[in-house]
Amino acid sequence: MPTDRLTDVPADVLAAITEATGPVVKTEPVGAGFNSEIAAHLHTDSGTVFVKGLRADHPRVWTQQREAEINPYLQGIAPRLLWRLQPAGWDLLGFEAVDGHHADYAPGSPDVPVVATVLHRLGQVPCPDLPLKSMPDRMAAYSDTPELFAGERLLHTDWHDTNVLVTGGQALLVDWAWASRGAGWIDPALWVIWLISAGHTAPQAEACAAALPAWTEAPATAVDAFAVASARLWHEIADADPDPWTQRMQTAAQTWAAHRGDSGR
Structure with missing residues (x-):
């Protein structure tokens, strides 16, 4: 700290x-x-x-x-x-310095649509020619099909609520250490897990992401595979560092993976 x-x-x-x-x-x-x-x-x-x-x-x-x-x-x-x-x-x-507050992801929070807006704006930013980590490489240990996560979009990937500052009705993203290159739907997918952790059901969380073209255009099989990989990743994180927030994220990721599996897609 x-x-x-x-x-x-x-x-x-x-x-x-x-x-x-x-x-x-x-x-x-x-x-x-x-x-x-x-x-x-x-x-x-x-x-x-x-x-x-x-x-x-x-x-x-x-x-x-x-x-x-x-x-x-x-x-x-x-x-x-x-x-x-x-x-x-x-x-x-x-x-x-930004005079704002950390985003509130809880159901009914006015911050949720504000975060969706910054996600949409991020999706329009060209990925810079920098040596960014690729999502297939990052998720290779957790998926049999990491190639499904490939793409040329700029991704933030760390949607912890403390990394989103809301000020004047807009959201700004901080802590870009884990910026990566991959499919454009991955940031919305990662946000879904945080929304579930904050109290949304899996369908409610996906409904929040449905405002984003990158999400609605995502191949369902790729999102399903990413949900499974994310559950494996958070299981590893929570097992190594079993504090309340990592365990909550593990539960959220498992809930989302179960929802994707039960959806029949």
Whole structure:
């Protein structure tokens, strides 16, 4: 989890941040998220910046590079990257701050159609020529037919509600570490699992996704196979890290896979 105090990092790293932002008036730690050792809103006289970072020798420091590379392609869909710093063995990203709340996926939430809108917009973004992971490769260990997940669409793939910020009636997507290339219906499919986890039935969750052309045009056999693969993936995750949220996601994925199997498609 991120550090609770930015003062936990070396003075020369703090100095580099201050040079980029100006004098920091207030630091507000951000507790959500798993990919950063530093995560905080820095309030300055000229505005607020969200900073996230890792030590350069951290095994997940590649996520910083991924986010820095992909951000220019995400105008209007993700907060804008303002700068990247790599001082004294650290890798830091500074984003424009978003004054919003994490998406509420519960049945009846006004956030659900807002998230559907950003999913539709993401589906229209050309996939950049970057070394993104492919969904067939990512799911090969969980499916006998991973080639069904191939495609040339840009995918976010991590629809945890903390990765979707709702502000001014719009949604912005953060934490692009797991951006991938694949079939365009995969992000809606992954969202379906999160909707079930938040209390929707499987048919209700799929009805939310039905507003998206990528979902309605998806081959049913491919979606069925993806549901089975996702259930296997979440079983592995929950078995390795059996906390309440991973177990809830495992249950949701199994519920969806059972629904796809029972649908007769």
